Amino acid sequence: MTADVHALAGAYALDALPPDERAFFERHLAACDACRTEVAELVETAAQLGAAAAERPPDALRDRILAAADVTRQLPPPPREEPAPADEITTRRAGRANRWLMGVAACLAVIAVGLGAVTVELNRRLEAERAADVDVAAVLGAADLRTVELDMGTEAPGRFMFSASRDEGVLVAQGMPDPGEDQTLQLWLVHDGTPVPAGVFRPDGRGTAVAPVAGTVRGAEVVAVTLEPAGGSPAPTGEVLASADM
Amino acid sequence: MTDNLPLAGRGRLRAAPASDAPITLEGLLGDVARGDQAAFAQLYDRVGGQVYGLVRRVLRDPAQSEEITQEVLLEVWRTASRFDRARGSAQSWIMTMAHRRAVDRVRSEQAARDRQERVATRDGAEAAFDVVAEDVEIRLERQQVRQALGNLTELQREAIELAYYGGYTYREVAELLDAPLGTVKTRLRDGLIRLRDTIGVTT
Numbered sequence: 001m002t003a004d005v006h007a008l009a010g011a012y013a014l015d016a017l018p019p020d021e022r023a024f025f026e027r028h029l030a031a032c033d034a035c036r037t038e039v040a041e042l043v044e045t046a047a048q049l050g051a052a053a054a055e056r057p058p059d060a061l062r063d064r065i066l067a068a069a070d071v072t073r074q075l076p077p078p079p080r081e082e083p084a085p086a087d088e089i090t091t092r093r094a095g096r097a098n099r100w101l102m103g104v105a106a107c108l109a110v111i112a113v114g115l116g117a118v119t120v121e122l123n124r125r126l127e128a129e130r131a132a133d134v135d136v137a138a139v140l141g142a143a144d145l146r147t148v149e150l151d152m153g154t155e156a157p158g159r160f161m162f163s164a165s166r167d168e169g170v171l172v173a174q175g176m177p178d179p180g181e182d183q184t185l186q187l188w189l190v191h192d193g194t195p196v197p198a199g200v201f202r203p204d205g206r207g208t209a210v211a212p213v214a215g216t217v218r219g220a221e222v223v224a225v226t227l228e229p230a231g232g233s234p235a236p237t238g239e240v241l242a243s244a245d246m
Numbered sequence: 247m248t249d250n251l252p253l254a255g256r257g258r259l260r261a262a263p264a265s266d267a268p269i270t271l272e273g274l275l276g277d278v279a280r281g282d283q284a285a286f287a288q289l290y291d292r293v294g295g296q297v298y299g300l301v302r303r304v305l306r307d308p309a310q311s312e313e314i315t316q317e318v319l320l321e322v323w324r325t326a327s328r329f330d331r332a333r334g335s336a337q338s339w340i341m342t343m344a345h346r347r348a349v350d351r352v353r354s355e356q357a358a359r360d361r362q363e364r365v366a367t368r369d370g371a372e373a374a375f376d377v378v379a380e381d382v383e384i385r386l387e388r389q390q391v392r393q394a395l396g397n398l399t400e401l402q403r404e405a406i407e408l409a410y411y412g413g414y415t416y417r418e419v420a421e422l423l424d425a426p427l428g429t430v431k432t433r434l435r436d437g438l439i440r441l442r443d444t445i446g447v448t449t
Contacts, residue, residue: 077279
């Protein structure tokens, strides 16, 4: 089993893993130093393959991109890494979350083997993950990982796992009903009493929902999920399904 | 605004002073993180062709490729402060972003359906492979990479080219090459390791 996991490093570095196996491998990466080193080197190698494909872009593209940058605000730098307080509660929480995640990873692997095919739902999930540009493995491996539980009306509570130092988090819930074509689930992070949109998401065919979020996690007081019209809303309009103090 | 940033202690992000010393991509990225638009223009001149070329290799469609290239470069501008040298080079940070976005576009719902049909049809599969292989051969300009690819076994090279330039998952690659899944998985890894050793990549 272990050898099998390591073998995915090449496909991972080439972005050639289907979403379920990618998520599985990223969880493994968080725990495997040897794989992290190998993946870093293989990603550099893949970048060389990419550079070799260089082609002269249309001249107008340069002007468009520079003009767009001119009107685009940049993200502030992340705070310097400081060792998280080795408070026992934090450690216990992280340990619990990790054990729970190992369970999820195992489930995903079973599903992957069982299905042997990429479902549209999983593809959507991957897109959401990448759209937010969240390094889920790094979030889950963060020294200051914290978890809050959200009662989503499902058998097991949803969990929002986040790292203030990385300013990133990920919501994972299982057993979620499908909101239907016209509606979507939307994540919110409340800052100074104002809900800030943190991405829309929907459960896959098995009711598993994964919603990564980057950039508005640090300093948030509350995380919440609402039901919104398809496409999401700039401010919550629908029923609050769940919320938790952070 | 940039004047107020504490520059002391951020040496690795500082560009070389005006001189003939070449500015590294990492140095440029540091300037970009501080809102330096001239540095961003320079960065574009260095990597814009690489990003566009790679995205176009995967997507084919020039209009979509321009769109994705713009998205990637804007993301570099927006998140330059989050670049972490400890986790890899600036070039690989940017190229990884470009490849992922291109692949995401390829694997969007409609495209995934089309590709499944293509993989299912034997003729279609062979045609797709020929186009990719030929295109890759013609366009590979970098001697070093071409030579390194030449050092691979046929299966390693085909699998890597289909996965990386074709944007296929390893399962699709196995289907296209009519090879067992486990073999393709292994060839992607040992082929890439061989490339790494030939090209002499360091992180």
